[in-house]
Amino acid sequence: MSRVRLSRWLLAIPMSLLALATIYPLLFTVNVAMKTRRDYILDRFALTDTLRWDNISTAWNSVGMDRYFVNSLIVVTSSVVLLLLLGSMAGFALSQLRFRGSSALFLGCLAGLFVPFQVIMVPLARIMADTALIDTYPGLVLVFVAQFLPFTVFLMTSYYKTIPREVIDAARIDGNSVYGVYRRIMLPLGTPALLSVGILNALFCWNDVLMSLVMMPSAEHRTLMVGVTSLRGQYSNDIPTFASGVLIAAIPVLVVYLFLQRQIADGVAAGSTKG
Template identity: 75%
Template structure:
C-alpha cells in the first residue's frame, strides 16, 4: 500500500511541476497587464494591488489589436472551412474510392508532413509575388490550406478507413451517387473527426507567425500573432500595454483548449490504430 502511494506521488510530482510551469506564464502576464507603468518599473514581480483595466482597452484600440484580431478571424475562418471541405472529400476518396495511384497519393501526403516550411518559404514567396497574392487575404488563406492540407487529409483518411465499406456499397446499390454518399453518409459519420481536425487546424493557423509574417508585410493586414510580436518594439517602454495585447491573444486559444480538449486529444491520437 505504501509502495503504491509512493509511486503515485512520484508520478504526480513532475506533472504538478509541469502544470505550474505551464500556468505561471499566463498568471505573470495577467498580473503585468493589470499594472500601471509606474508599478511595473518599481516591481515587476509583485502582485498588482489595483487592477488597471485601461491597459486592455488601450491595447485593443490604440495599439491596433482589434484590427489584428479581425484579420485573424477572417483568415483562420476561411482557411479552416477550405481545409475541412477539401480534407474530408480527399479522405473519403482515398479510403473508399480506390483508383490508380491512390496509394501513392496518400503516401505523398504523408511525405509532405515531413517538409519544413522553411524549405519552401522562398519559392512560395516568389510564387505569391508573381501572381499578385502578397499582402492579401486570399494569398494567406491559400498558403495555410497548402501547408496544413496534408495533415487534414491524413487524419480524415485514417478516420474514414474505419467506416465499413459495406455502408458505402449499400448506398451505391440503392442508387446514391458518389456525392450523395459523401453528403448523406460520410459527412454525418465523420462529424466528430471534422470537429477534432477543425480545432487543431484553427489552432495551427491562429498561432502561426512565420507564414503570416512572410505573406502579410503591411501593418494593416497583420494577423494577431504577428501584430502582437510587432508591439514589443512599439511599446518597449510600456510593458503593461504589451502584456495586455499578449493576454488578449492568449484568451481565445485558452478558451478553445478548455472547451475542445477532448476533441484535441482525439485528433492528436487519430490514426494511431487505424489506416
C-alpha cells in the first residue's frame, strides 16, 4: 500500500511540471503585456515591477481592438441565441414527439456533423455572395449556426430524452399545446443543458478564425480573433503591445473559464458519452 502511495507522489512531479508548462505561456504573456518595450528587450523574464495598463489601452484604442470586440460580441451573442432556440426546438420534437420521418430528420441533422467548414468553404462563400450576405453580421451568424447546429441538436435531443414522458403528459392534460409544452416545460427543464451547450457554442464562435476570415473580409466587420492575427504584422517590433492585444482577446474566455469550468467540461463530456 505504501508503495502505491509513494508512486502516486512520484507521479505528481511530472504532472506538476506539465501543469507549469500549461500555465506558464499565459503568465509570460500577461507579464510582457505589463512591460515597456525597453524592459522587454532588456529582460524578457523579469517580473514587471508595476502594473502598467498603457499597452492594453493602446491596443484597445488605436489598433481597433475595441471595434473588433464589439463585432465579435454581436455575432457570437446572436449565434448562440439562435443555436439554443433552434437546437432546443428540434431536440424537443426529435426526443419526445412521435411523428413520421423523425428518425430520418434526426439523421439529416447528424449528417451535418460530418461536413466540416473546410470542405464546403468555396460553395458556401459563393452562396453568401450570391445572397448578398457575405461581409454582413447575419451572414456570419448563419454560417456559425449552420456549423454548430448539428452538435447542438444532438446534445439537446439526448438531454431531452432523459425527461420522463409523464411530465409532458401532465402538461398536455393541463391543456398545453405542443408549443406550450415547449415554452413552459421543455425550455425551463432544459436549462442545465442549454447552459452547457450555450457556453460551448459561445466559445467555438468566439474562438473561430477561418469562418470569420472568409465571411467577413472587410476590416470594418473584422472579428476579434481575425483582429489578433492582424496584430502580428503591425506590432512585430512592439512586443508588449502585441501581447496586450492577445490578452484582450483572451480575457473574456479566461473569465468564462474561471466561473463556468464545470459546465464547459460537462458539455464536452456529454458530447462524448452520448455518442
